[in-house]
Amino acid sequence: MTAAVLPRPSLVQRLLVVHAGDDAVFDGKFLDLPQWFEPGDVLVVNDAATLPASLPMHVHGVSGELRLVGAPEEGWVVLFGPGSWREATEDRAAPPSVVVGDVVQVANRPVPVLEVSDISPRLVRLALTLDEVLVHGRPVQYSYVPRSLQLDEVQTPYATRPWATEMPSAGRVLTPHLVHALRERGVRVVSVTHGAGLSATGDAGLDAALPLPERYEVPQATWDAVTGAKRVVAVGTSVVRALESAARGPLAGVTALKIGPQTKLSVVDALLSGMHEPGESHFQMMAAFVDLERLRRAVRHAEQEGYCNHEFGDSTLLFRDR
Amino acid sequence: MQTAVITGVSRGLGRAIALTLTNHGVRVVGIARPSVELDGLVGEAGPLFTAIAADVADPDAMVRAAASTFAALGHVDLLVHNASTLGPVPLRPTLDITAQQLAQVFAVNVTGPHALTRRIAGAMALRGQGTVVAISSDAAVNAYEEWGPYSAAKASNDHLYRVLAAENPTVRFITVDPGEMDTAMHAAAIPEADVHTLRKPSQVAKALVTLLGHAETGVRYELEVSP
Numbered sequence: 334m335t336a337a338v339l340p341r342p343s344l345v346q347r348l349l350v351v352h353a354g355d356d357a358v359f360d361g362k363f364l365d366l367p368q369w370f371e372p373g374d375v376l377v378v379n380d381a382a383t384l385p386a387s388l389p390m391h392v393h394g395v396s397g398e399l400r401l402v403g404a405p406e407e408g409w410v411v412l413f414g415p416g417s418w419r420e421a422t423e424d425r426a427a428p429p430s431v432v433v434g435d436v437v438q439v440a441n442r443p444v445p446v447l448e449v450s451d452i453s454p455r456l457v458r459l460a461l462t463l464d465e466v467l468v469h470g471r472p473v474q475y476s477y478v479p480r481s482l483q484l485d486e487v488q489t490p491y492a493t494r495p496w497a498t499e500m501p502s503a504g505r506v507l508t509p510h511l512v513h514a515l516r517e518r519g520v521r522v523v524s525v526t527h528g529a530g531l532s533a534t535g536d537a538g539l540d541a542a543l544p545l546p547e548r549y550e551v552p553q554a555t556w557d558a559v560t561g562a563k564r565v566v567a568v569g570t571s572v573v574r575a576l577e578s579a580a581r582g583p584l585a586g587v588t589a590l591k592i593g594p595q596t597k598l599s600v601v602d603a604l605l606s607g608m609h610e611p612g613e614s615h616f617q618m619m620a621a622f623v624d625l626e627r628l629r630r631a632v633r634h635a636e637q638e639g640y641c642n643h644e645f646g647d648s649t650l651l652f653r654d655r
Numbered sequence: 656m657q658t659a660v661i662t663g664v665s666r667g668l669g670r671a672i673a674l675t676l677t678n679h680g681v682r683v684v685g686i687a688r689p690s691v692e693l694d695g696l697v698g699e700a701g702p703l704f705t706a707i708a709a710d711v712a713d714p715d716a717m718v719r720a721a722a723s724t725f726a727a728l729g730h731v732d733l734l735v736h737n738a739s740t741l742g743p744v745p746l747r748p749t750l751d752i753t754a755q756q757l758a759q760v761f762a763v764n765v766t767g768p769h770a771l772t773r774r775i776a777g778a779m780a781l782r783g784q785g786t787v788v789a790i791s792s793d794a795a796v797n798a799y800e801e802w803g804p805y806s807a808a809k810a811s812n813d814h815l816y817r818v819l820a821a822e823n824p825t826v827r828f829i830t831v832d833p834g835e836m837d838t839a840m841h842a843a844a845i846p847e848a849d850v851h852t853l854r855k856p857s858q859v860a861k862a863l864v865t866l867l868g869h870a871e872t873g874v875r876y877e878l879e880v881s882p
Binding site: 378380382384385463464467468483484485488489490491492493494495509510512513516522524 | 714715718719721722723725726729730770773774776777778780781783822823824825
């Protein structure tokens with residue numbers, strides 16, 4: 334599939350609609366999103382703002398980059414070696430290995446390594462603050478994008494607390510105008526906050542472990558709307574993770590839940606997401622909605638029809654059987 | 656109203672609005688460039704007040720300030736765009752104003768603030784409620800000699816807010832002319848003014864809070880202040 338390499342307006346956004354019980358797929362426009370829903374449906378968005386989660390770092394004589402995994406105060410980061418975001422993460426040089434007690438210069442401040450993860454030696458815990466991240470960080474960049482992205486370009490229109498380390502991109506084009514149109518149709522639009530984490534690190538061991546545990550918060554009012562809904566539509570995989578975690582545990586906390594083809598969804602009936610291909614963790618989650626064979630056919634159709642993928646790409650709307 | 660964000664909070668009207676709101680029990684984030692006055696306000700306003708040091712002319716800084724704001728407040732009920740600049744003083748004829756000087760006035764009064772509006776009002780639209788206020792001026796309506804950049808920027812906001820109001824039915828967008836006030840900005844513009852004829856920022860702040868109780872979206876208000 335071809336990557337959409339820069340932010341695009343909702344006007345040009347395409348929408349591929351797939352139903353679990355139907356071989357046919359539908360090519361639509363994102364602006365026509367409301368027509369797929371009925372009064373009583375509840376659309377749930379992730380209102381997490383995207384942190385400037387990438388900071389310059391220097392350790393053992395090597396200048397590199399660190400990317401936050403979650404909250405700055407928790408301090409888990411992935412270290413990257415020399416080079417820049419213009420190289421694909423899997424082609425980046427590995428960072429020097431560090432041990433507990435080593436000192437990493439982060440934006441010219443010495444920060445000790447507090448912990449090194451068993452998952453990967455590049456996953457370490459430092460003591461950082463939200464303030465210094467907001468001052469010195471910049472958004473995680475993508476090698477397929479021809480220029481550096483600004484923080485404003487990786488936000489959803491309704492973003493609030495800065496919890497995500499990469500953009501919850503499914504809602505990027507869900508403008509206030511569309512939200513209003515959905516409500517006019519009788520669809521409720523409510524929010525959760527979910528700290529969506531890194532999508533890829535280039536480290537095979539680490540990428541296999543993604544998504545790492547992420548913090549989430551489902552407001553009581555949102556949970557009440559969801560439990561009283563005709564159908565629940567998650568805008569983005571992070572919302573599926575938050576709602577299905579809330580169904581299995583507390584309304585707020587940290588979740589390690591992974592969702593794949595075998596997962597029996599208990600809350601979410603439909604998923605609005607980007608275009609994902611076999612091999613991606615997001616594709617695995619999609620298979621909880623629509624079986625793998627039908628998904629693969631939908632991907633082939635999207636390729637033939639020229640849909641675009643990645644953060645600024647087109648959208649998929651999947652309805653599961655109930 | 657539980658939470659508010661105010662720009663240009665170090666002095667004058669912005670400071671008075673911050674103090675009025677914290678006195679009403681509202682949690683307030685104040686945005687301003689770093690200064691001794693800002694530090695002083697942190698002590699004076701107490702624990703309901705959080706200061707964010709940032710330049711409103713810088714759109715990227717406003718996006719970062721919005722993130723800090725939501726981290727501190729969770730949600731925002733009221734955004735007051737009070738930060739402003741006259742441009743070069745003493746005031747001078749508009750043909751003596753360079754394009755760069757005009758652009759800087761628009762950066763402080765219009766374009767930088769819009770970066771903050773985008774980030775805050777989008778979340779208001781999702782919640783289905785919220786108020787965004789821009790401080791206007793009679794210079795936005797009347798063509799006073801030597802007030803070109805400032806009046807053009809204020810008139811621009813008046814109209815921008817009417818359009819924002821038309822586009823976003825669930826968020827209130829209003830502009831308010833506070834009248835002539837005894838502030839450092841007024842002294843810079845009209846040094847010879849008799850300060851006894853000028854409104855006190857604290858009076859104006861109280862009147863503004865009262866107005867917010869009933870103001871309608873898309874309207875430009877001229878504030879009435881009881882003596």
